[in-house]
Amino acid sequence: MTSTHPRPSTPSGGSAGAPAGLRSSRGARAVLVLAVALLLVLLVRTFVVQTFSIPSDSMQPTLRPGERVLVWRVDAPEVRRGDVVVFDGTGTFVDAPPDPQGLAAVGAGIAGLLGFRPGESDFVKRVVGLPGDRITCCDDRGRLLVDGEPLEEPYLQPGDAPSDVRFDIAVPPGRLWVMGDHRSDSADSRSHLGSPGGGTVALGDVIGRVVAVTWPLDAVGTVARGSGS
Template sequence: MTDSDARPPERDRPARPVWVWRRWSRSVRLWVVVALSTVVLTVLTSSFVMQPFLIPSGSMEGTLQVGDRVMVNKLAYRFGGEVQRGDVIVFDGTGSFVAEESDPGLLGGLLRGAGAAIGLSRGSETDYVKRVIGIGGDRVRCCDSQGRIEVNGEPLNEPYLYPGDKPSHVRFDIQVPEGRLWVMGDHRSDSADSREYLGSPGGGTVPVDKVIGRVVLIGWPVDRWGWLRSDHG
């Protein structure tokens, strides 16, 4: 008896039906299309409509906390809407708060853009979030006899101020140029805002055309979810 006679005959492995492979292939293609469509839709929405923004510092406490993910309405001022006092905005500080943004490189730029699209990072190192205190033509000064900021001679009611903070430790008196904004953080003792750049070009004011959008919603963490209303008082 030979070895070949001793081994039991091997059974041929049954071939997988063609229809199974076709169905698997269609499923893979479908998931790829869904994934790509989701990415494209997210990027387009973030670029033109509603952008997530990660709060990087405590300058807006207690309205916004470090690590909050907020939604920024990028259409708020695109179709006739005007920036108003009390609005919480995200803006590009290039040319007003900073000279220019450092180059993150191709890979760094792609990673930052991807993170910003889903609210895991800031879109740019030059993006800031502050509250609008004065608009073009306003005279903003600090402070009156009771320590309140005045806008056009009227004391400003600021219920959003961080508990224990004064309206400002820095005295100023500025006429906001047309087309520009005077912005401040709600946590005045921990905010580098328009007061910090009084001696810079523009006197600390921000061009309206540098506004990215208005903060309308706190989306994360879940226990802080809610709409953010502007305070125009």
């Protein structure tokens, strides 16, 4: 008589190969790695860098409308004269919107924690005056004066004067005087002399410094820091 041997059975719902426990462990590790990677991306976006789109002509020729820029978050002491910065103009350049209610408030809070911003109140300008500076327009050659010394501005849009608006302002502590590079087409600190802060922006409202253009490809490059002089 020929004896028969039963064939090894495969666990229900499984397949031959790695044990079910090992496959489950690999899957858990993959999920964990994905979660950690996502968390790192969110942390970097929230605390290190963000991207913004340039909405207008006000920063030409340095930045053109539609370009995407990379913004490095900075602490207040790191801001220099000449830096190109993105800031929240709520309460200075634009009116504060109504406070969100209910689910909208929860969503806004979560979005803020994750580094996502609505964008309507965000502006990009160049720092011209630091806290304590006296900024004056202009000397007999049409140049801006910082504490009585002429400011050289090689970044200006060709053909533009440093300013067609006359002003003389002492920048308050903890605030900045900001202007666009395309002075004849920029609603900047000069346009808000009668607003709270006299057109200046709080250091705490600075989101970060523009460090590079990332799009389109023909514009990719770094954005130089201010000289501080």
